[in-house]
Amino acid sequence: MRTFRIKNILVIMMVFTLVMTPRALAPATNANQAKPVKPLNSKTIAIDPGHGGYDPGAIYGNLYEKDINLKIARKLARRLEQKGARVILTRNGDYNYALVGMHGRDAKRYDFDQRIKIIQANNADIVLTIHVNSMRKSSYEGAETFYYPKSSAGKTLALSIQQELRTIPSMTKRIAKVSNCYMLRRTNVPAVLVEVGYLSNKHERELLKDPDYHDLLTQKITAGVIQYFNSPEKITNNGIVQDTTAAVEYVIRAMGNIFLNKEYQGESKQY
Numbered sequence: 001m002r003t004f005r006i007k008n009i010l011v012i013m014m015v016f017t018l019v020m021t022p023r024a025l026a027p028a029t030n031a032n033q034a035k036p037v038k039p040l041n042s043k044t045i046a047i048d049p050g051h052g053g054y055d056p057g058a059i060y061g062n063l064y065e066k067d068i069n070l071k072i073a074r075k076l077a078r079r080l081e082q083k084g085a086r087v088i089l090t091r092n093g094d095y096n097y098a099l100v101g102m103h104g105r106d107a108k109r110y111d112f113d114q115r116i117k118i119i120q121a122n123n124a125d126i127v128l129t130i131h132v133n134s135m136r137k138s139s140y141e142g143a144e145t146f147y148y149p150k151s152s153a154g155k156t157l158a159l160s161i162q163q164e165l166r167t168i169p170s171m172t173k174r175i176a177k178v179s180n181c182y183m184l185r186r187t188n189v190p191a192v193l194v195e196v197g198y199l200s201n202k203h204e205r206e207l208l209k210d211p212d213y214h215d216l217l218t219q220k221i222t223a224g225v226i227q228y229f230n231s232p233e234k235i236t237n238n239g240i241v242q243d244t245t246a247a248v249e250y251v252i253r254a255m256g257n258i259f260l261n262k263e264y265q266g267e268s269k270q271y
């Protein structure tokens with residue numbers, strides 16, 4: 001009888017607690033709801049600033065691609081972190097990972113492999129490789145996003161970022177393209193390479209020196225990343241994607257230049 005009574009009291013107390021708790025916690029719950037949910041919470045994003053150290057990438061006068069890549073990468077990191085992402089930089093200074101005594105292709109491959117190891121060790125969800133392009137022909141301008149042709153998620157991410165980059169006022173509206181580059185091919189998560197502009201073009205070179213333009217680029221890349229994770233159904237192929245391989249593109253471009261009797265050597269070199 002006594003046990004029964006205690007049991008009853010316990011049950012009543014539990015029910016009371018359950019009924020009262022939500023009300024008691026109500027103000028705290030509302031406060032939590034008022035906090036904006038960050039769109040990149042729980043995402044890990046690797047940013048790979050291209051080149052570094054003895055490998056400057058594209059050069060124009062005293063402007064080095066490696067420096068611009070790092071500045072943009074750091075800004076992009078801050079912006080993605082503000083949106084809730086955990087961000088990994090594959091380099092955060094003027095260096096690359098090649099060892100003393102390594103040369104040319106071997107050094108480059110070793111450097112790429114170390115960066116890929118960092119990306120994999122941190123379980124990144126996506127990879128953004130940042131570069132600046134250069135061509136012999138100075139008329140080329142505009143940002144371009146590249147993806148590995150066998151990665152459909154990479155293609156979606158490239159499309160999403162390219163759609164956003166195209167909305168920058170005065171931007172030459174380029175398309176998302178395929179690339180077989182090592183960093184994209186060897187990374188086992190969706191990866192894109194963003195060539196933010198052409199150092200060889202006078203107009204774009206001035207923009208690429210400007211911190212405000214870096215802000216704009218990182219804002220657009222971030223918008224593309226958020227859309228990729230949160231509303232991929234809005235990413236459509238509005239004719240801004242090219243499915244041919246880089247090799248096919250090279251042949252087409254070279255042939256076009258032969259027909260036009262123009263110099264084409266070095267035209268397809270991607271920095």
Ligand SMILES: [Zn+2]
Binds near residue numbers: 133
């Ligand atoms: Zn480059």
